[in-house]
Amino acid sequence: MCGIVGLFAKSPEIEERLGVHLAAMLVQMSSRGPDSAGVAVYRDRAPSGSSKLTLYSADPHERWGAVRDELCDAFGMCAEPSVRASHAVLVVAAEAADAETWVREHRPDLRVMSVGEVIEIYKETGLPEEFARAFRLEDFRGTHALGHTRMATESRVTTEGSHPFSTGLDLCLVHNGSLSNHNRLRQNLRREGIEFQTDNDTEVAAGYLAWRLREGASLEEALEGCLDDLDGFYTFAVGTADGFAVLRDPIACKPAVLAETDEWVAMSSEWRSIAMLPGAADARAWEPEPGVVYAWEKALV
Amino acid sequence: MAVAEREHAAVEVVDLGTTSLRELNQRLHDLAGGAPGPRHFRILNPSGAHAVACGLDAEIGVEIEGHVGYYCAGMNQLATVRVHGNASTGIAENMMSGRVLVDGNVSQSAGATGRGGLLVVRGNASSRCGISMKGIDIVVGGSVGHMSAFMAQTGCLVVCGDSGEALGDSIYEARLYVRGSVASLGADCIEKELRDEHVEQVRGLLEAAAIDADPSEFRRYGSARQLYTFKVDNAAAY
Numbered sequence: 001m002c003g004i005v006g007l008f009a010k011s012p013e014i015e016e017r018l019g020v021h022l023a024a025m026l027v028q029m030s031s032r033g034p035d036s037a038g039v040a041v042y043r044d045r046a047p048s049g050s051s052k053l054t055l056y057s058a059d060p061h062e063r064w065g066a067v068r069d070e071l072c073d074a075f076g077m078c079a080e081p082s083v084r085a086s087h088a089v090l091v092v093a094a095e096a097a098d099a100e101t102w103v104r105e106h107r108p109d110l111r112v113m114s115v116g117e118v119i120e121i122y123k124e125t126g127l128p129e130e131f132a133r134a135f136r137l138e139d140f141r142g143t144h145a146l147g148h149t150r151m152a153t154e155s156r157v158t159t160e161g162s163h164p165f166s167t168g169l170d171l172c173l174v175h176n177g178s179l180s181n182h183n184r185l186r187q188n189l190r191r192e193g194i195e196f197q198t199d200n201d202t203e204v205a206a207g208y209l210a211w212r213l214r215e216g217a218s219l220e221e222a223l224e225g226c227l228d229d230l231d232g233f234y235t236f237a238v239g240t241a242d243g244f245a246v247l248r249d250p251i252a253c254k255p256a257v258l259a260e261t262d263e264w265v266a267m268s269s270e271w272r273s274i275a276m277l278p279g280a281a282d283a284r285a286w287e288p289e290p291g292v293v294y295a296w297e298k299a300l301v
Numbered sequence: 302m303a304v305a306e307r308e309h310a311a312v313e314v315v316d317l318g319t320t321s322l323r324e325l326n327q328r329l330h331d332l333a334g335g336a337p338g339p340r341h342f343r344i345l346n347p348s349g350a351h352a353v354a355c356g357l358d359a360e361i362g363v364e365i366e367g368h369v370g371y372y373c374a375g376m377n378q379l380a381t382v383r384v385h386g387n388a389s390t391g392i393a394e395n396m397m398s399g400r401v402l403v404d405g406n407v408s409q410s411a412g413a414t415g416r417g418g419l420l421v422v423r424g425n426a427s428s429r430c431g432i433s434m435k436g437i438d439i440v441v442g443g444s445v446g447h448m449s450a451f452m453a454q455t456g457c458l459v460v461c462g463d464s465g466e467a468l469g470d471s472i473y474e475a476r477l478y479v480r481g482s483v484a485s486l487g488a489d490c491i492e493k494e495l496r497d498e499h500v501e502q503v504r505g506l507l508e509a510a511a512i513d514a515d516p517s518e519f520r521r522y523g524s525a526r527q528l529y530t531f532k533v534d535n536a537a538a539y
Contacts, residue, residue, distance in 0.1 A: 252428055252447075255390060255408065271349030271368045271389060281367060285387060287408055287427050290447065 001028025002163075002176040003149040004256070006237045006244050006267040007277070008296050009142075014264045016023060018043075019140030023132040025266070025273035028148040030128045032176075032269055033149025036162040037131035038123025040172040040239045043142030046117045050077075051096035054089050054113040054120045055103065056159060064088040064271060067107065074102055085134040086159070087113065087122050111197070116170030118241050122163035123148075143298065146239045148159045148174040154182070154201040161198050165206035168213055170241035175202040176269055177254045179232035182233035203286050209238065223293045237267060252290035259285040265296050313339040326355060329380075333358040334492040349389065354382050358454070366446070374401045377418060393420045396437055409446070412439045415456070421510040428465065431458045434475055440510035449475050451487065459506050461514050469522055473529060477522040478503050480514060489528035495521045 005025040009015040018041070019167035026037060046052040055067070064081040068090060071078040077093035092099045100115045115122035122135045128149045132138070148163035155161050178184075182204040186196055194207040208229065212222035219238065223245060226236070235254040238245045246267050248256055259274045260266050261283045266274045274280050288294050315325050325344065332338050336359070339402040344365045347353050351370035354363045357380035365373070368386040378397040389459070406424035413429070415437025422430075422439070428446035431439050434453045434537075444462030453475030463481035470487020478499070486492075493524035495517075503516035524531070 252409070257389075257408075270370060271387070272370060273349075275348035275368070285368070286406065290428070 001032045001151040003032035003269045004174050004176050004235060004237050004267070005029060005147040005269070005273045006145070006174075006239075006246070008144040008243055008265040009263075010261075010265065011149040011263045015143055016141050018142045018145055019137045021264075021277055022135040022140065022145045022147055024276040025268060026128045026132060026137070026149060028273040028276060029147075029149040029269060033151045034127055035095050035152050035157045036123065036125040036150045036159070037128040037148065037198055038121065038150075038162045038164055038174075039135075039137065039145055040114065040119055040121045040145045040174075041140050041142045041145045042118045042170075042239065042241065043120065043140060044118070046091045050091050050093050050117075051099050051115065052089060052091050052117060052120065053099055053103065054087055054109040054122065055107075055110070056087050056113050058086070058159070059109070060086065062086075062088075062110075063258055064090075067110070068108065071099070071102070074106075075099065084122060084136055086124060086140050087135070089120050101200075112166070113172070114164075114166045114170075114172065116241065118143075118168075119167060119170045119172060119239065121164050121172055123164065124159055125157055125162065144239070144244060146172065146174050146214060155199050158198070161200045161203075164204060164239065165200075165203050167206040167210045167238070170239075171209070171213070172239045173202065173206040174237045174239075175205060176235045176256075177233035177249070179230055179234065181206060181231040185229070185230060201232070205234070205236070219245060220293050220295065235269070240297070243295065245293055245295040246288055248288055248290045249295050250291040256288050257285060258294065259283040287296050311339050312341040312343055314343045314345065316345040317348065317350060322350050322353065326352070329354060329357050329359070329361070329363070332361055347386075349421070351389075354380070357382070369403070377401060387424070390404075392422075393418070393437070396420065406443070412437050415439070419509055421512070423512070425462065431456075431475070434458065438506055438509075440506050440512060442510075442512050444481065447484070449489070450475055450490075453477070457502065457506060458477045459503055459510075459519070461512060469524070471528055472524045474524060476502070478519040479522065483520075483522070486522065489525050490522055491522050491525045493521045495519065 079091040081088040096115045106225040163174045179201040182201040186204045189207045235256045236247045261279045322334045342363045347367045347369045349370045353369045353373045355375045358378040360379045363382045367385045370389045372391040374382040375394045377399045379399045381400045382468045383402040387406045393401040394413040396418045398418045402421045407426045409428045411430045412420040412427045413432045420439045423442040425443035426445045430445040430449040432451045434456045436456045440456045440459045447465035450469045452471045454473040457476045460479045464483040466484040466486035469490030500516045
């Protein structure tokens with residue numbers, strides 16, 4: 001199963017309460033995915049010349065201040081860490097790739113959940129409601145967000161196996177479904193230099209998108225490539241710095257509903273989530289066609 | 302009490318914002334077998350809940366004000382259920398008799414395995430509409446998605462708009478009528494002659510559905526009878 005939600009703000013009011021709406025939508029998808037939950041929130045752009053990392057530590061007593069000091073020593077400047085449960089966001093005066101490489105080399109015990117200028121990814125095992133509380137989702141203001149509730153089928157229930165998966169700078173993927181050719185595809189992508197941290201099928205789809213984008217494909221081209229190269233069931237939602245995109249496989253076994261008002265664009269596995277949004281009763285709602293990429297971006301709305 | 306007031310009082314309003322779904326469905330189930338109670342219900346704030354008005358077995362009318370989730374009016378017998386909104390997967394699945402009407406669009410597998418009654422969708426239906434239908438009649442005012450009427454056994458599917466790919470794949474003896482284009486026909490599904498009896502059948506179904514369309518504009522599709530073991534001696538049973 002699994003549940004997916006996405007919310008794109010078209011008004012300052014929705015941006016202001018993005019986290020409140022996101023939490024309400026996510027909790028509605030608990031029955032589709034009680035194993036773990038996660039969100040990608042696009043907010044608080046890092047200052048020019050800086051980048052933003054979301055890091056995860058399995059150690060509940062992680063000394064994030066010390067991590068910040070080490071980053072300061074390496075790059076000259078790093079803002080105070082913003083800590084939420086097992087995750088911390090650090091804004092570093094460095095290129096995103098350099099900061100990420102530094103963490104991987106010097107702190108291999110930490111996981112880089114996201115990297116970019118605006119994205120923050122948080123994910124953890126447990127019920128969506130507990131996740132929303134522990135990570136204080138209701139605090140978030142931002143331009144758009146994706147969320148996921150997981151019912152694991154392909155791999156173990158772990159923090160790393162939860163969604164969203166980072167697919168590059170300011171990019172992420174959430175997935176409802178299961179892929180059947182992920183082992184072969186993972187091998188092929190490893191030869192292309194794409195790294196994997198788990199045996200999870202969605203991480204392979206994320207790696208596939210990262211590879212296609214690295215090779216120069218547009219997001220739309222990369223997603224359309226999924227139709228040929230991924231075997232299995234999927235509804236995907238991809239977050240970008242400016243918006244999000246939705247794709248269902250050509251058979252379209254996995255559900256998705258889209259809705260739009262003057263205030264917001266929303267997607268979800270089920271209407272129950274969208275019903276939580278203000279003005280939902282009068283929203284234009286429709287089911288996305290199979291095999292068609294739908295995208296919203298800040299510049300286009 | 303004036304007649305109008307009595308009639309008004311006979312409509313029971315149930316707000317799913319304050320009443321649990323289980324309570325509502327139990328209330329409706331308690332009317333099975335002609336048990337005394339109100340015959341008309343209005344359901345408010347369904348908010349995409351699953352299994353609303355599922356398993357009814359009484360001649361009652363249920364109006365649902367808003368969008369519903371999965372399996373609304375599933376297994377329906379005798380009741381008339383109207384959704385003033387959209388419905389998600391499996392509306393009226395396995396319906397036995399009665400009527401289910403949807404003002405908006407419906408998601409996949411509408412009327413799946415239905416054995417009787419009438420399902421009317423005024424908007425579009427997505428994929429697998431009427432999958433494995435076994436006697437239900439389905440009238441769609443808009444279009445249907447891919448794999449509609451997959452393995453359909455008996456009953457009629459009337460589509461006023463277009464059909465997606467693989468219409469009627471592996472079909473048995475259901476009758477498919479489509480007014481618009483058909484993206485492709487599934488295995489063993491072929492176009493057949495639209496004779497007067499078929500025009501009359503479509504006319505009757507459109508009238509029952511209160512949908513205004515010219516029955517002579519439809520084209521008929523059905524089984525080529527090459528894929529399953531069709532025996533003409535059993536024709537009366539289909």
